[in-house]
Amino acid sequence: MTTLPMSPTLTTSTGVPPALELRGLRKIYPGTPEVRAVDGIDLTVAPGEMFGLLGPNGAGKSTTVGMCTTRIRPSDGRAMVTGLDVVADAARVKRRIGVVTQTNTLDRSLTLRENLRYHCRYFGWSIGDSRQRADELLERFRLLDRADAFPDQISGGMAQRLQVARAIAHGPEVLFLDEPTAGLDPQSRIALWELVGDLRSDGLTVVLTTHYMEEADQLCDRVAIVDHGEVLVCDTPERLKELHGAAVAVELTLESPPDERLVARLAELPDVVGVERTAGGLRVLADEHEGLVARVVVAVGDAGLRDLSVQGSTLEAVFINLTGRDLRE
Ligand SMILES: Nc1ncnc2c1ncn2[C@@H]1O[C@H](COP(=O)(O)OP(=O)(O)OP(=O)(O)O)[C@@H](O)[C@H]1O
Numbered sequence: 001m002t003t004l005p006m007s008p009t010l011t012t013s014t015g016v017p018p019a020l021e022l023r024g025l026r027k028i029y030p031g032t033p034e035v036r037a038v039d040g041i042d043l044t045v046a047p048g049e050m051f052g053l054l055g056p057n058g059a060g061k062s063t064t065v066g067m068c069t070t071r072i073r074p075s076d077g078r079a080m081v082t083g084l085d086v087v088a089d090a091a092r093v094k095r096r097i098g099v100v101t102q103t104n105t106l107d108r109s110l111t112l113r114e115n116l117r118y119h120c121r122y123f124g125w126s127i128g129d130s131r132q133r134a135d136e137l138l139e140r141f142r143l144l145d146r147a148d149a150f151p152d153q154i155s156g157g158m159a160q161r162l163q164v165a166r167a168i169a170h171g172p173e174v175l176f177l178d179e180p181t182a183g184l185d186p187q188s189r190i191a192l193w194e195l196v197g198d199l200r201s202d203g204l205t206v207v208l209t210t211h212y213m214e215e216a217d218q219l220c221d222r223v224a225i226v227d228h229g230e231v232l233v234c235d236t237p238e239r240l241k242e243l244h245g246a247a248v249a250v251e252l253t254l255e256s257p258p259d260e261r262l263v264a265r266l267a268e269l270p271d272v273v274g275v276e277r278t279a280g281g282l283r284v285l286a287d288e289h290e291g292l293v294a295r296v297v298v299a300v301g302d303a304g305l306r307d308l309s310v311q312g313s314t315l316e317a318v319f320i321n322l323t324g325r326d327l328r329e
Pocket residue numbers: 029035036037038055056057058059060061062063064102211
């Protein structure tokens with residue numbers, strides 16, 4: 001595993017190649033009409049960085065990861081992992097990367113422990129080293145007490161932890177996580193975030209895709225917002241919110257789930273740029289603070305307001321401002 005220092009931005013003076021470098025990367029699926037899944041992406045990820053690709057369904061996130069991880073052949077452009085070309089040097093790239101794909105790829109006929117051991121053996125580790133590594137990872141990912149269970153017998157959160165453990169078992173330098181927390185309950189999601197955060201402090205570069213803006217915001221040093229196969233903006237979450245976000249977000253906790261009429265009423269208020277549904281109610285995004293809360297409270301009327309708080313901008317607001325749509329449309 002690499003021990004390169006964590007760096008939020010690209011450093012070129014060290015002579016160390018970027019962990020990931022994409023130049024004009026494209027994937028076009030033929031057909032009528034053709035699908036421009038990835039349409040000319042340029043990105044550079046520094047060693048040790050935690051980098052997020054944030055975008056709605058169909059934005060091209062998985063296709064981008066597929067090309068970076070040698071699974072999908074680019075139509076045009078280049079992807080380099082730690083200085084190695086993913087097409088010309090695919091075999092060496094595979095040793096340097098760990099991958100968790102969007103779908104569960106655990107071997108269901110093997111126990112958790114065996115899934116890890118076999119992975120190490122596949123990468124040429126000795127039987128003894130593979131055993132030791134498997135046990136170390138089971139402990140670290142809090143799976144030891146279920147080590148002899150089969151993947152079908154464990155929870156979604158555990159399966160996802162095992163997939164991450166397996167992905168790093170052979171000591172890669174760059175870890176790709178495609179929607180690592182999709183479908184997980186909030187608690188499992190937070191547990192996974194913590195584990196991924198720990199990996200980063202080991203010096204591993206992490207590239208993750210997500211359509212959860214909180215995930216990108218909390219976990220990533222930098223985020224590229226992708227839509228229709230293109231990068232719209234790429235910066236730290238703070239800078240993105242500062243430059244492209246809404247001025248303010250009003251969080252509403254409601255007695256019961258809001259109906260469409262309430263959402264429409266709020267969306268029509270002056271200065272409001274978007275209304276999102278949240279676990280507890282609604283989030284109203286606006287680009288002006290003055291008089292907003294009073295207008296929101298009036299608009300909510302007798303819809304059962306339990307709580308209200310005013311917060312800064314979100315990455316969702318950035319996406320709405322850039323595209324006129326929200327991340328789930
Ligand atoms: N093998 C394929 N053949 C044709 N079109 C494809 C193929 N794979 C993906 N696409 C299309 O390419 C676009 C990008 O898909 P991709 O899976 O990369 O998006 P994504 O951002 O990962 O979305 P999601 O959030 O749903 O996972 C979509 O329009 C998808 O339908």
